[in-house]
Amino acid sequence: MPPRWPRKPDRKTDPAYRRLDDRMTFAVHVAGFLAGNSGLWFFHELHQATWPWAKWVTGLWAVVLLAHLIYIAAIADYSLNSDG
Helix, strand or coil, X not given: CCCXXXXXXXXCCXXXXXXXXXXXXXXXXXXXXXXXXXXXXXXXXXXXXXCHHHHHHHHHHHHHHHHXXXXXXXXXXXXXXXXX
């Protein structure tokens, strides 16, 4: 069930909505990371492949995911005066 918002959502003027939207976007990013990497490693093991790039894909994506988490948890400004 999608979350309900008590007023018309607007990223520019509603910091609470902006914060929720950023966290939902992060959740989608985590879900994509988990689904993509589980598929990658499943086929890697299934075919007993020697894909040296698989570790790089997982590692780089994990770094991007960590940067996304740091941004929404520590850097993003959700005050009313921010530009979004």
